[in-house]
Amino acid sequence: MTPRDAADAGGGRWSDLDRPPLDETALRRGLVREGSLWSGLDVVQRTGSTNSDLVAAAGSGRAGEGAVLVAEEQTTGRGRLDRRWTAPPRSGLFFSVLLTPGEVPVTRWGWLPLLTGVAVATGLSRAAGVDTALKWPNDLLVTVGGEERKAGGILAERAGESAVVVGVGVNVSLRAEELPVPQAGSLALAGAVSTDRDTLLRSVLRSLEDWYGRWREAGGDPVGSGLQETYAAGCATLGRTVRAELPGDRSLVGEAVAVDGDGRLVIATEEGVQEPVGAGDIVHLRPA
Known part of the structure; x- marks a missing residue:
């Protein structure tokens, strides 16, 4: 019996071959490099909330700008107004990033969840071939059987006076019988050409780095950075x-x-x- 067979038999990390684990080493090699926004990337098998964990890490000085925390499974994932977000292990992208946009006026920090929505939609369009729309203020929509469905969400939280943690949850390979509510969707159900989470995560984080860089260079100006126009163009609301x-x-x-x-x-x-x-x-x- 191979190690993978043994893991399958015991319900281990390879127990669902359609949902392989993320390759932390490859993700770090591709994203954490000199000159990049991303300063570190960690993948944990299971946690309550990546947002809560990263806010705590920022508060204790264990994480700085560009830290990325990814979970294979979240047990108490949160949406806006503390709404719960649950999904089977390795069925989606569940991650948080720590940003410190010090040169941007705090009054413009409210654009960060909208900016993240644009970046995630752009990254998923490139890597999964799925047209993702934005429902104001923080939902990601895909089309399943001609119907718009929520496939993801974004949550931004302050981490002290100088930082913001932005969390993203996206249903990637969720099957119809696994949907938490009938109105939910996933990239797979929307006909994605790829559900390789490593590829999707790299694409999303590179898109987020690009948009965050433009926004910071413009001093957070949503017009000068092109963010307001792009968000409006992709907003289904x-x-x-x-x-x-x-x-x-x-x-x-x-x-x-x-x-x-x-x-x-x-x-x-x-x-x-x-x-x-x-x-x-x-x-x-x-x-x-």
Whole structure:
């Protein structure tokens, strides 16, 4: 019996041959190099939340800008407003990055999750051949059987005064019977030409490095960096009638017409008022 056969028999790391483990050594060799944003990359087999782990590492001085933490499985992965994100081991990309955009005014840091959305969508389009749309403020959408479905999400959290941890979760090889809810999707179900997670992760992180570099060089200016225009072009929310559910049982119904310079969604109501809504103000955003 080969070592792999033994692992299969015991339910080990190769127990699902359709979902091989990430190659940490190859990922480091391809991404962590002189002049790169990425200063370190670690892959853990299982953790509660890569965001929580990286925030803690930043707080204790164990991680600096460009640190990447990837998990094969997250047991308490979180989305916006502490919503839970679960998936089978090695079925997706679950990772967090630590960024310290010190030269960018803090008032523009709210663009980081939107920037990450653009970078992830671009990276996945290149490597998986899947058209990924963005649902404001932090969801990644793919088309499965002619229907838009959520295949991923982004969560940004402050790590002290000078850093931000951005977490990404993407369903890669999730099968129909494994979907947590019927409205969920995955790259595989969307017809991806590749579900090789090593290739996908490299493509996404290189895209994120590129967009983050442009944004920093522009001092965080979403117009000068091209970020605002690119986000709007890929945002499936714009042009649709939506209902924004706000705290205090308030709601706002209208057409999503723009994403403004602060990254807020501008909703045009029937009364002719254009009202911007920030990601931190919204509980749910649904089709009206």
